[in-house]
Every structure is written in C-alpha cells, then in structure tokens.
Amino acid sequence: MEVAETPPSPRVKMMLISLSLSLALSSLAYAAPFTDTPLTDYAHKVKEVAIPPRGWIKRGAPPADYTIELRIALPQPNFSELERHLYEVSDPTHYRYGEYLSKGEVEELIAPHPESLNSVHHWLATHGFTDDHLNRSPASDWIKVNVPVSLAEKMLNTEYHVWVHEPTGKTAIRTTTYSLPETLHHHIELVHPTIHFPSTKPLVATSHLSPILPKVLGANVAHARPIVVPSASGGHVDADCNNNINIKCLQQIYNIGRYKSSAHNGSRIGITGYLEQFANIEDLQSFYKEQRPDAVGSSFDTISVHGGLNNQSLAEAGVEANLDTQFAFGLTFPTPGVFYSTAGRPPIINDLQTPDNTNEPYQDWLDYVLDHPNPPQVVSTSYGDDEQTVPESYARRICQGLAQLGARGVSVFFSSGDFGVGDGDPNPETQICKTNDGRNVTRFMPAFPASCPYVTTIGGTVHIPEVAIGFSGGGFSDLFPRPAYQDSVVSGYLKNLPEGIYAGLFNSSGRAYPDLAAQSSRYVVWVGGHSGHVGGTSASSPTVAAIFSLLNDVRISHGLSPLGFLNPLIYKIQAEHPEALNDITEGNNPGCGTQGFNATKGWDPVTGLGTPNFGKLKDIVLSLE
Ligand SMILES: *[C@@H]1O[C@H](CO)[C@@H](O)[C@H](O)[C@H]1NC(C)=O
Ligand SMILES: *[C@@H]1O[C@H](CO)[C@@H](O)[C@H](O)[C@H]1NC(C)=O
Ligand SMILES: *[C@@H]1O[C@H](CO)[C@@H](O)[C@H](O)[C@H]1NC(C)=O
Ligand SMILES: *[C@@H]1O[C@H](CO)[C@@H](O)[C@H](O)[C@H]1NC(C)=O
Ligand SMILES: *[C@@H]1O[C@H](CO)[C@@H](O)[C@H](O)[C@H]1NC(C)=O
Ligand SMILES: CC(=O)N[C@H]1CO[C@H](CO)[C@@H](O)[C@@H]1O
Numbered sequence: 001m002e003v004a005e006t007p008p009s010p011r012v013k014m015m016l017i018s019l020s021l022s023l024a025l026s027s028l029a030y031a032a033p034f035t036d037t038p039l040t041d042y043a044h045k046v047k048e049v050a051i052p053p054r055g056w057i058k059r060g061a062p063p064a065d066y067t068i069e070l071r072i073a074l075p076q077p078n079f080s081e082l083e084r085h086l087y088e089v090s091d092p093t094h095y096r097y098g099e100y101l102s103k104g105e106v107e108e109l110i111a112p113h114p115e116s117l118n119s120v121h122h123w124l125a126t127h128g129f130t131d132d133h134l135n136r137s138p139a140s141d142w143i144k145v146n147v148p149v150s151l152a153e154k155m156l157n158t159e160y161h162v163w164v165h166e167p168t169g170k171t172a173i174r175t176t177t178y179s180l181p182e183t184l185h186h187h188i189e190l191v192h193p194t195i196h197f198p199s200t201k202p203l204v205a206t207s208h209l210s211p212i213l214p215k216v217l218g219a220n221v222a223h224a225r226p227i228v229v230p231s232a233s234g235g236h237v238d239a240d241c242n243n244n245i246n247i248k249c250l251q252q253i254y255n256i257g258r259y260k261s262s263a264h265n266g267s268r269i270g271i272t273g274y275l276e277q278f279a280n281i282e283d284l285q286s287f288y289k290e291q292r293p294d295a296v297g298s299s300f301d302t303i304s305v306h307g308g309l310n311n312q313s314l315a316e317a318g319v320e321a322n323l324d325t326q327f328a329f330g331l332t333f334p335t336p337g338v339f340y341s342t343a344g345r346p347p348i349i350n351d352l353q354t355p356d357n358t359n360e361p362y363q364d365w366l367d368y369v370l371d372h373p374n375p376p377q378v379v380s381t382s383y384g385d386d387e388q389t390v391p392e393s394y395a396r397r398i399c400q401g402l403a404q405l406g407a408r409g410v411s412v413f414f415s416s417g418d419f420g421v422g423d424g425d426p427n428p429e430t431q432i433c434k435t436n437d438g439r440n441v442t443r444f445m446p447a448f449p450a451s452c453p454y455v456t457t458i459g460g461t462v463h464i465p466e467v468a469i470g471f472s473g474g475g476f477s478d479l480f481p482r483p484a485y486q487d488s489v490v491s492g493y494l495k496n497l498p499e500g501i502y503a504g505l506f507n508s509s510g511r512a513y514p515d516l517a518a519q520s521s522r523y524v525v526w527v528g529g530h531s532g533h534v535g536g537t538s539a540s541s542p543t544v545a546a547i548f549s550l551l552n553d554v555r556i557s558h559g560l561s562p563l564g565f566l567n568p569l570i571y572k573i574q575a576e577h578p579e580a581l582n583d584i585t586e587g588n589n590p591g592c593g594t595q596g597f598n599a600t601k602g603w604d605p606v607t608g609l610g611t612p613n614f615g616k617l618k619d620i621v622l623s624l625e
Contacts, residue, residue, distance in 0.1 A: 044157040044179035047188070050195035051436055052163065052176060053389040059162045062173050064150040068160075071363070072120060072143045073189040073397050074112035082109040082400075086407040086454065087484075090565040092572060092624045098561030100409030103373050107139035110404060116187035123184055127155055138371055142363075149173065156180065156191060163197065172198050190393035192363075199275070199361065199385050237464050244533075245523045247291040247330045253464065253519065254547055255615040256331070261553035263334035267562070268376035269549040270338040270369075271300075271328050271542060274361045274383050277318030278310045279325040279339045283526040287326045290531070291524070292333055300329055300337035306364040308341030317528045324382055324542045326525055331546035335553060338376050340365060362449070366401040375405065377552050377562040380413040380545035382538035386423050387448040387478060388436050395479055399452035406454050406565030411552075413545040415537035416459040416514040417447035417473025421506075421605075422591025433592035444475050444506045444592055450513050451477035456566045457513040458541040459607045460520025461584055466611060467599070468587025469520050473537060474597060474605035477510035485568045486512060488575075489603035502594065515567055517584060517607035518543040547612045551621050558622060573620060574602075574609040580616035581609050 052058075076082075085105075088096045101109075117140055124134065124145060135144040149160050156178035163174050178194045235257075241249035251257065261267065273279060281299050288295040302310045321339070329337040342365045361383075369375045387395065402412050418424065422433050423445035435441045450457040450473060459472040476482075482490055490512045518540040525534045552562040563569065573580050584607035589596035599606040 043182050045182040047180045048195050049177040053197050055165050055167050056163045059164055062149050062162050066149045067146050070145050070147045071192040074116045074141050075189050076110040077113050078109050091568045101407045106404050106407055110141050111139045112141050119187040196391045196394045245519050255613045261335045265556045267553045267556050268336045269332050270376035270379040271324045272381045273321045273341045277321035278316050279321040280317035283317050283322050287526040292330045295333040300339050302339045305340050305342040305368045308343040310341045314528045319527050322527045323525045323534050328542035328546045332549045362398045375410050378411045378545050378549040380542045382415045382541050384447045387446040387451050390448050395448050403454040409562050409564040411548050411566050412455045413541045414450050414455050414457050415541035416450045416457045418471045418536045420589035420591035421475050421596040446475045446477050447473050451511055453480050453483040453511045456515050458544045459514035459517040460537045460540045461517050462521045468584055468606040472589045472606050474589050476506045476512050478507055480511040485571045514608040516544050518611050547614050554618050580613050583610040
C-alpha cells in the first residue's frame with residue numbers, strides 16, 4: 001500500500017557563538033579599529049568548529065582560483081528590542097496588537113553597531129576589498145563579498161575542501177573550522193560558507209508518489225454515508241476522507257464550509273520552494289479540475305530568488321512543490337498565491353567559476369523577502385533539518401530573520417518533521433539519534449527551523465476523527481529556550497509525564513513544538529501528469545497556513561490588521577476558547593527506540609494545541625481589535 005510514509009534518507013549538522021550586548025559593547029572600548037597595524041597582524045583565534053554531518057566525506061582541495069561568496073554576519077545588538085516589539089504587536093491583549101513594524105523600523109532595530117561595521121570594513125580593506133566589492137543587506141547586518149578560495153583561506157586561517165554527500169552525490173566546498181583576528185570576534189557572528197553543510201532533504205515523506213488505492217474505494221465513495229466528526233467542527237465529513245484527502249475533505253474537517261476569500265483585498269499567501277523543487281502549473285490545472293473546479297485557469301506568481309528556476313517540464317514537477325502549492329492555493333482560491341523558488345544547489349565541480357553558490361537557501365530567501373516592502377501575510381515552508389546539523393550561530397541568525405518577518409506582520413509556518421522524536425535515519429548501523437558533538441550520545445532529534453520560537457510549527461494527524469500520526473515531529477529544542485507564550489501548557493504537560501521518563505534524551509526547558517497540527521496522510525496530489533498519494537507534515541503546514549490566510553482575509557475584509565506572528569494568539573485562544581481548536585488526544589510519535597510522546601488533552605509534543613476549527617476561529621479573530 002502506501003509507500004508514502006517511509007522516512008527519507010539522511011540529512012545535515014553544527015556549533016555557536018552568541019554575544020551578549022554588554023560583551024559586544026565593552027569590547028568596543030579597545031577594538032581601536034583604525035590603528036595602523038593591519039588586522040592581519042593580530043593573532044587569529046578559532047571562531048567556530050564543527051563535525052560534519054553524517055554522510056559528508058572530505059575529498060580534494062578546490063582549485064585555488066575558485067571564487068566563493070563570503071557572507072559575514074555582524075551582531076544585531078538590539079535584537080532583544082526587536083523581540084520585545086514582536087511580542088507586543090502579536091499579543092492580542094496589548095494596545096499595540098496588529099501595529100506591525102515597517103521595513104525601515106525593523107532594519108533600525110537589527111542594525112549592527114557602527115563600530116562593528118567599521119572594524120569589518122577595515123579588515124576587508126586590509127585584504128584589498130573596497131566599498132565597491134561589498135554587497136550589504138539593507139540593515140548592513142550582512143556583508144557579502146566574492147573572494148578567491150585561496151584568499152578566503154588566508155583571511156580565515158583555514159583550509160577548504162570539496163566535500164561530497166555520499167548518499168545523494170551532492171557536493172559543497174566547506175571547512176570544519178575557521179579563525180578570525182581576535183579583535184574581530186565581537187564584531188562578527190559568523191562567516192559562511194564555512195562549517196554549515198547544505199541541507200539535502202525537503203520534509204516530504206516520500207520522494208515519489210504512491211498510486212491511489214484500488215478503484216473499489218472510488219466505488220465506495222458513491223455509496224458512503226457521511227460520517228460525523230465528533231469534535232468542535234461538528235460537521236459532516238465524507239467517509240472517503242479516511243482514504244483520500246482532498247480540498248473538500250479539508251474544508252469539511254476544518255469547518256471552512258464555503259468561505260470564499262477576496263482576490264483583491266491585499267491578502268496573499270506564499271509557499272517557499274528549495275532544492276530544485278518546481279511547482280508545475282499544468283499539474284495545478286489537473287488538480288483544480290478534479291478538486292477545485294472554480295479555480296481552473298487561475299495560477300500563482302513565481303518569484304525567482306537567487307536564480308531559482310521553475311522549470312515547467314512535467315518531468316521536473318516536484319512532489320513537495322506541487323503538494324504545497326496545490327493545497328495552499330486550492331484552499332485559499334482566489335487569494336493571490338506566490339511561489340518562491342530559491343536556488344541553492346551545491347556547486348557543480350565542473351562549473352567552478354560560479355561565484356554565487358552559497359547553499360544558504362533560508363538566508364537567501366530571507367534576504368529577498370525582508371527586502372520587500374510588502375511580503376505575503378502568510379508563508380509556509382515544508383523543509384527542515386535536524387537541529388543539531390545546523391551550526392548554532394547560523395540557526396540563531398535564521399531564527400532572528402524569521403522574527404523580523406513576524407514583526408512585520410507575516411505568519412510564518414514550518415512543518416514539524418516526519419520522524420517522530422527521531423531523526424529518520426533508516427540505518428541503525430550508522431547513527432540513530434546520536435549527538436553529533438563527538439560524544440555519540442543517544443538523544444531525541446529536534447528539527448530546525450521547526451524549533452525556532454518565532455514560527456508556528458505544524459504537526460500531523462490522520463483519520464476521521466483525527467488522531468496523531470506516528471511520524472509527527474515533536475519535542476524540545478536544544479538551542480532555543482521555552483518562550484513565555486507556551487510556558488503554562490508545556491509545564492502542565494511535563495508535570496504529567498511519568499517520573500524520570502526519557503531522562504537525558506531531551507531538554508525540558510527548550511522551545512517545545514509543534515504548535516498546531518493538521519491531516520498529514522494520503523493527500524491526493526497531481527505530479528507529472530498523474531495523481532497519487534503524498535503524506536508528511538509537509539502537507540499539514542500548507543493546510544494550516546491556508547486556513548490562517550482565510551482568517552486574514554476575514555480580518556482584512558473588515559478593515560482589521562492581518563494576524564501576524566500567531567503563537568501568542570493561538571495559545572491564548574486555546575486557554576479561553578478551547579472549542580476553536582480540535583484537541584487531539586490519541587496517538588504518539590515513536591523514535592530513537594522509544595514510543596515518543598503521547599498526544600494528550602491540551603498541548604502535547606505530537607499535535608501541539610490541536611487542529612483548527614475555521615468557523616469558530618473566524619468569530620474570534622473578528623472580535624480582536
Ligand atoms: C539600541 O536601542 C537603544 C534604545 O532604543 C538605542 O539607544 C541604541 O542606539 C540602539 N543601538 C543600536 C546599535 O542601534
Ligand atoms: C527543463 O527541464 C527539461 C527536462 O528535464 C529540460 O530538457 C530543459 O532543458 C529544462 N529547461 C530549462 C529552461 O532549464
Ligand atoms: C561516533 O560515531 C561515529 C560514526 O559511527 C564514529 O566514527 C566515531 O568514532 C564515534 N565516536 C565516538 C567518540 O564514539
Ligand atoms: C536546556 O535548555 C536551556 C534553555 O535553552 C539551556 O539554558 C540549558 O543550558 C539546557 N541544558 C542542557 C543540559 O543542555
Ligand atoms: C504514554 O501512554 C502510555 C499508555 O498510557 C504510557 O504507558 C506511557 O508511559 C506514556 N508515555 C509518555 C511519554 O507519557
Ligand atoms: C470582497 C471584499 O471582501 N471586499 C472587502 C475588502 O476589504 C475592504 C476593507 O478593507 C472592504 O470594505 C471590502 O468590502
């Protein structure tokens with residue numbers, strides 16, 4: 001039967017330096033960037049070290065004239081100030097609720113200290129780079145410069161190699177450690193590409209479609225009596241939705257009814273695509289013909305980020321991209337949809353002069369979208385990695401970039417992962433749930449960006465009535481502490497855990513996820529001219545994102561602000577209007593040789609607060625001023 005839920009193969013890994021404001025500022029007193037001593041003469045000190053993620057094997061040296069685009073991250077000393085604004089404008093009880101920051105206001109809050117900027121410019125100047133060579137982000141918190149690899153090796157006192165990811169054949173030019181002049185340590189948070197290896201897998205639960213179940217089922221549909229969803233939704237759901245999830249099923253299960261959004265109110269929804277996943281428009285039409293006839297003939301805008309393509313050959317249609325766009329845009333039609341295709345394939349070795357292959361897909365996308373004055377109000381992403389495969393410095397910067405989107409009023413969704421509490425490595429001989437810090441300790445494997453506290457993370461359910469699906473990613477971050485908005489429900493959950501269970505396998509003070517959930521199995525998707533089943537929390541995230549896009553439409557049509565960063569709101573809703581979310585209380589998410597966590601009454605690290613009831617949420621969001 002369904003191949004759709006077999007876990008995919010290995011993925012990617014890392015380390016950190018986070019500077020406190022006081023450190024960053026106190027260093028300025030003696031940074032003395034404009035002495036005549038070239039910075040190159042100062043002692044270098046190791047900045048970051050990492051063990052490469054499993055599967056990556058070191059090969060030869062890159063050609064000395066190979067050019068890399070160095071990306072330098074300068075500290076954002078006022079980030080905590082940005083975070084305060086984010087929480088105020090996202091808190092429905094705060095007088096600033098919905099008063100999102102402009103692009104310029106956000107940029108002011110994330111700007112580096114001028115002293116950092118001077119020091120970095122000075123360092124680059126000592127290596128021959130003038131202002132013309134530098135490409136700065138609008139807030140100047142990132143500087144990009146093209147550097148021959150031989151010079152980069154001198155600047156960073158390191159040695160680059162060509163690395164190959166054996167299971168996929170992908171290549172990248174990376175190192176496992178680099179140094180910076182000691183005086184610059186407080187002025188640079190990270191340099192890329194160095195120790196962060198590229199991601200190799202989208203979060204889709206299968207790389208190919210499995211065929212639709214035998215015709216018999218189709219025959220059943222005609223005679224099936226509607227079954228009742230026992231839950232807040234209270235409506236009827238076609239019996240066949242237990243076998244085939246389509247747009248109509250989701251409208252029934254989540255009580256969307258026939259709600260029709262506006263095409264012209266300014267509400268938009270975005271889907272991100274990475275790793276050469278292309279969304280095919282011909283497939284979209286076949287999908288619409290079957291599942292959303294009124295949308296036939298409509299399409300979405302494709303935005304190319306960093307040279308990303310959207311090849312319309314049917315042979316190039318991506319399962320992930322088609323799943324995400326068909327369901328997100330199918331549920332929200334006629335709300336305008338945007339598909340971001342971000343390039344980021346590791347360098348191809350016989351195309352050695354390509355200077356722009358940084359393999360930083362999230363950062364490239366953030367650069368693009370943060371530079372836009374009006375990003376879509378909802379964006380869903382179904383890609384991720386094990387948190388431990390992402391260097392801590394890099395994970396923090398990405399997470400802080402996602403916070404900037406929230407402060408601007410964008411609801412950012414990520415799927416929670418498809419491996420329960422585990423890491424999905426199908427080979428027990430290699431590294432099931434082992435830490436990548438050299439100790440090889442067994443540990444649950446949280447996913448990133450799912451673990452970032454500024455995003456809304458979506459887990460998976462199955463069946464009607466809904467229960468948790470076994471692969472639903474969930475757990476506790478090892479990097480980010482638990483945010484206040486979830487403190488009460490998460491500590492409640494932890495109190496009810498059996499005494500001492502899973503000791504050492506997770507950090508109970510970490511950001512806990514998912515936040516919400518939705519159906520995640522047997523979605524009927526069109527890919528390459530055929531329909532088939534696809535499963536995964538990859539399906540859940542665009543579904544919940546679509547429902548919140550419709551809720552934005554409700555608000556915008558009444559002259560109200562969009563909902564922005566959702567977590568402070570949804571945890572409050574669960575406390576005050578529990579009927580607006582369908583609590584999922586059955587199932588668990590095994591992994592790492594354990595049964596994982598249990599879905600329980602209230603929040604749990606399998607399905608979060610539950611699944612949305614659009615009809616009820618609609619009334620609630622209209623009552624928020
Ligand atoms: C940080 O914010 C404070 C208070 O708003 C302000 O005085 C200071 O100049 C800001 N610092 C930077 C580096 O922007
Ligand atoms: C699109 O993909 C097809 C099939 O793989 C290929 O033949 C074609 O060259 C591609 N087109 C572009 C513009 O890359
Ligand atoms: C950890 O596991 C890897 C891969 O199995 C192995 O190469 C390495 O020697 C192990 N390290 C320790 C400290 O056990
Ligand atoms: C657990 O997480 C918290 C919050 O992120 C962190 O401060 C603490 O150091 C972590 N503890 C361990 C043992 O990793
Ligand atoms: C999950 O529920 C089962 C059955 O009640 C129980 O034995 C187990 O200890 C629970 N596990 C956790 C992590 O709560
Ligand atoms: C079709 C529709 O819903 N139009 C609404 C768009 O939003 C404005 C207010 O922002 C309303 O006045 C329109 O009725």
